[in-house]
Amino acid sequence: MIDKYSPQEIEKKWQDKWEADNAYKVDIDNSKPKYYALEMFPYPSGNLHMGHVRNYSIGDVVARYKTMAGYNVLHPMGFDAFGMPAENAAISHGVKPSDWTFSNIKNMIRQLKSMGLAYDWDREVETCRADYYRWTQWLFELFYKRGLAYKKEASVNWCDKCGTVLANEQVIEGKCWRCDSDVQKKNLAQWFFKITDYADELLADLEKLPGWPNRVKTMQENWIGRSEGLEFELDVPELGEKLAVYTTRPDTAFGITFMALAPEHPLVEKICKVSPKAAEIKAFCERVHSQSEIERTSSESEKEGIFTGIYCINPFNGNKAQIWVTNYVLADYGTGAIMGVPSGDQRDWMFATKYGIDIILTLQPEGQQLKLEEMTAAYVEKDGELVNSGKFTGMEMHKAMKAIIEEAEAQGFGKRKVNYRLRDWLISRQRYWGAPIPVIYCDKCGEQLVPEEDLPVLLPEDVEFKQGALSPLSTSKSFNECKCPKCGGHAHRETDTMDTFICSSWYYFRYADPHNDKLPFDRDKVNYWNPVDQYIGGIEHAILHLLYSRFFTKVLRDAKMLDFDEPFTNLMTQGMVIKGYTDKDGHYVKAKMSKSLGNVVSPEEIIEKYGADTARLFILFASPVDRDLDWSDEGVQGSFRFLNRVWRIIDIFSEAIKKGSISYDVNSLNADEVELRRILHKTIKKVTEDLRDRFAFNTAISTLMELVNAMHVFQSKPINPNLALETGQALLKMLAPFVPHIAEELWSHLFEGSVYKQSWVEFDSTAIVEEEVEIVLQINGKVRDRVKVPANLDKSAIEKAALELPRAKELTEGKKIVKVIAVPNKLVNIVAK
């Protein structure tokens, strides 16, 4: 008799034993195929939430299953430990960011260990430790040396609350991704990574990622936003200047009646020098600048502009076009100026009708005549033929696009151009708790990299933390002042730190070689372990982290530090954990668990009450991994009940199991036992396929529940000991990836060694074969009867048998049998009229 199931006792026991035995330590082993299972590492906020539990439970099943299936599995964990919250703690509580962070990490490691996750803790990385950020700085220098890191003054996104700039990817609908406050534009000199150099490859290589969800690939595709078109120049005779524009609709170029400039366009200043309307123009520009980013970039806001009084010449037809300054042209896309074709673009139409600018029709549907005076909107369809377009009149629009580009190229005033929505990655942050940018500014020699042998540039401790203060590092005397590495003269350090997304863009390489003190990682080790075979995390990183990591991988490949193109072969994006609650209006609604809504369930409480196995089981069973998971307290109890049921049935089987032997004659089984054995092997097949091919943990678990239900048939009658052994052993092996503690405990009562060290179960296809199958009789597509027939009976035999069934005769009496369709082992359908 085995004791009552008590997760509180057995879980701690096994966690300690696994740790003492170094059970999950791995090294390079060329005798097995390698497998790298990775979950996105957490920010050390201090406490695990259910989203973490879900993420790591999924990863743990993958790692444990792959290990049992014979792979050499790398499954590491670490912490993305730089970032704002630590600094906020310093500002509001006077705690040192490092103390705050390390104590949070300590608590989170304790919580992670209480989940029974199969991590190789020897490989843990913490991005805020000098032995890690030294290499983050080293990689910055590598980017710099390759011409991929540069400093420039630019209009950048500024979050006042966080007191720092942000990358474009970190601005969500005009608001800061972290604190949700409005983002402003500021002109600052900042460091950028030249991700745009890789725009084409980042886009094209999405095709090399069949193991990624289409959703994520589409999002990246849209973010990169490639477009093809024509860039050409228009003369501005009054200024002796040229004005460049980019268009994806060269076919409408003959319809230009005005040019629209962004207020930031350099030509605006030149115009102001000669235009009598200079004061008005300047006032307009200032007014646009004072608008928030949301106001300015919303497609709904009113289009406004001011005519400069200056004209330019359309090189295609010599027409004069008014130059306007407007609020709806983006300064940092294309050339910061657009051609205004009111007849072909709805925004231009609205603008032109508002200000009484001419409209020239250049495109109309084939075989139809459009009349401007009857039109109430621009003609924006993507088909038609040209009018009023000189020698291109009458040409089909797609042909015309090509011909007009060729014309511009032949005449020398324009060229074919590819544009991207993607901008360079702004990596400077005016914050303390990040990796210092390893650059020195010398009064004489200018910008200098900190020599490699002087890395890391350590974070100083003599800094002041103030809300909204610029770059805390600049308040440190010991940090700021230094000597120029080139001339030895007076110099000062860069006081900005790097975006934490840089730290997380290469951590999955460091796990392959975490203690290297000569390089970020050894090339051979990374080439052995990486790329990550299965990456698991939240959809919120679809662009940010996943795009940056792809960029890093490509740069490091070009730097010959590794030999592959993509960091993550397969990607699984898990859904959120949601829970119902009653809102302030008394409605029952479901939403992501959050403190402010009060619908949070604490993992620690659940683990304390039911154990980690129950928490893991419920979370994996309640929903497919890529969908949102609806938390249910009753559901958790159901999972706990199931584990108790497993415990009891193994207990009932245990006497028999001890008497059984592994190899035996299956012909000695009685009918009930044959049936159990068939269910067992069907279960093995299904669970294996669900784990190996489908990521379908919920159905794998439901199949295991069916097996346990089938075993209960024998709770009150004797079972063949050999079958008891076969079934019990297979059940525990299959449960082990999901619920490792109870599987290990029950295994230890009955068998030798650790269940985790066992090889995965194979199914016996002969056990699954049934001699007789039940097939469905349909008359005109409706189920009318069921009948047992020998398995694999061929079509004609089934048809013959079906027509002789009394039920078939009864229901087709007096009707003409038109057709009989038989599907072996499934059904037979008689069509009668």
Next chain:
RNA sequence: GCGGGCGUGGCGGAAUUGGCAGACGCGCUGGACUUAGGAUCCAGUGACUUCGGUCGUAAGGGUUCAACUCCCUUCGUCCGCACCA
């Protein structure tokens, strides 16, 4: 506006290649055991029904012997991007 999901019992979900809709779990109902049950075990549980059946996978239409599954239209809902010229 553009792009991508999703829509199945009271609830979470299953149906992998077009072949028995609702596996498994929750909840609920009844029974057994019991001093007791919020433990355990067994059975039932889509709706309607004149108990023959009929209807049923967001709505409508189509293809097919056969549709949750394929095609068209519509609606709802969630997510991403959004004045990108």
